[in-house]
Amino acid sequence: MHVAHLSLTDFRSYPTLELPLDPGVTALIGPNGQGKTNLVEAVGYLATLGSHRVAHDGPLVRQGAERAVLRASVLRERRSTLIELELTPGKANRARVNRAPVPRPREILGLLRTVLFAPEDLALVKGDPAERRRYLDELLVTRTPRMAGVRADYDRVLKQRTALLRSAGAAMRGGGGDLRTLDVWDAHLAEVGAELLGARLDLVTALDPLVRRSYRELSRDPGPAPVAMGYRSSLGEQVELTSDRHVLAAALQAAMAQRRREELERGLCLVGPHRDDVLLRLGEFPAKGYASHGESWSLALSLRLAAFELLSTESGGDQPVLVLDDVFAELDTSRRARLADLVAKAEQVLVTAAVPEDVPEALDGARVDVCAGEVRRVR
Numbered sequence: 602m603h604v605a606h607l608s609l610t611d612f613r614s615y616p617t618l619e620l621p622l623d624p625g626v627t628a629l630i631g632p633n634g635q636g637k638t639n640l641v642e643a644v645g646y647l648a649t650l651g652s653h654r655v656a657h658d659g660p661l662v663r664q665g666a667e668r669a670v671l672r673a674s675v676l677r678e679r680r681s682t683l684i685e686l687e688l689t690p691g692k693a694n695r696a697r698v699n700r701a702p703v704p705r706p707r708e709i710l711g712l713l714r715t716v717l718f719a720p721e722d723l724a725l726v727k728g729d730p731a732e733r734r735r736y737l738d739e740l741l742v743t744r745t746p747r748m749a750g751v752r753a754d755y756d757r758v759l760k761q762r763t764a765l766l767r768s769a770g771a772a773m774r775g776g777g778g779d780l781r782t783l784d785v786w787d788a789h790l791a792e793v794g795a796e797l798l799g800a801r802l803d804l805v806t807a808l809d810p811l812v813r814r815s816y817r818e819l820s821r822d823p824g825p826a827p828v829a830m831g832y833r834s835s836l837g838e839q840v841e842l843t844s845d846r847h848v849l850a851a852a853l854q855a856a857m858a859q860r861r862r863e864e865l866e867r868g869l870c871l872v873g874p875h876r877d878d879v880l881l882r883l884g885e886f887p888a889k890g891y892a893s894h895g896e897s898w899s900l901a902l903s904l905r906l907a908a909f910e911l912l913s914t915e916s917g918g919d920q921p922v923l924v925l926d927d928v929f930a931e932l933d934t935s936r937r938a939r940l941a942d943l944v945a946k947a948e949q950v951l952v953t954a955a956v957p958e959d960v961p962e963a964l965d966g967a968r969v970d971v972c973a974g975e976v977r978r979v980r
């Protein structure tokens with residue numbers, strides 16, 4: 602799989618852009634603030650319907666424009682697919698596949714798959730649980746596009762149940778309140794939450810050995826990798842985690858019943874996948890707070906490499922597009938060289954860097970200079 606052509610209209614700093622791309626490595630070179638990250642952000646958005654830089658679509662539309670249009674021609678198994686997205690802040694986005702409209706933008710998920718490395722990845726190790734949950738959930742959707750609907754359903758039910766907890770809690774403090782409706786939403790949250798939780802548990806099980814191996818390759822240590830990946834659920838340690846959705850749903854509903862009074866007092870949903878965390882360990886200790894800066898980088902890179910390997914293996918070798926957004930400037934010489942060696946053979950690698958010297962020799966390939974929102978192919 603590779604992107605053969607990228608076209609943008611009023612996306613970020615680009616009034617218009619037409620950029621042909623080849624398989625192999627393409628380095629996008631330019632000083633900071635010239636628009637090179639905008640290009641790989643557009644590729645990532647077409648793959649995931651989200652940006653690794655902002656949470657909302659507003660900043661993606663060029664100032665003064667009403668909408669932005671992103672198009673990519675994706676070549677997969679010698680078949681070309683044209684993916685189009687129209688972003689209009691304040692309105693529903695629209696999508697087309699081969700010029701034909703699709704009912705919902707998430708219908709395009711899976712047509713283009715990417716794995717992104719970025720400086721923000723350090724937050725996967727050092728940041729809050731929300732960063733690690735997002736890593737899992739985005740990979741879930743890339744791996745199984747129907748999970749986008751599960752995530753949307755969970756967010757909708759969570760929002761509704763939270764609002765109900767707040768209103769019911771206020772009513773109870775005033776001497777009234779009917780909790781029968783809350784019972785219904787408990788069941789809804791347990792059902793869809795079990796689907797999301799079970800998928801996360803399956804994913805962590807698949808990723809753990811790959812993360813260990815990637816870390817070992819990055820560190821060049823022949824011994825057992827000192828890292829491990831696990832999952833911490835809001836259900837507590839006394840509940841044995843399983844991929845059985847019925848068991849998980851029952852456990853979630855029981856936990857909500859047990860903590861109902863606390864939830865009503867606080868007006869918050871205290872049970873569910875939105876309260877969970879991914880456990881990353883370095884030896885006997887949690888990586889967060891104990892890993893050095895270099896170890897944190899190696900672990901963050903290992904998470905991305907593991908995602909790439911998992912997606913490639915499960916699709917019979919159909920590799921996602923690898924995007925390395927200004928990563929090499931953050932790494933020391935040894936990690937830079939090892940990462941380059943590990944990704945150099947991918948079908949398509951898009952690299953951004955401020956200067957050509959930041960791109961390792963192992964990733965020598967096509968070069969596109971980016972300056973003031975204009976692109977020029979050098980080789």
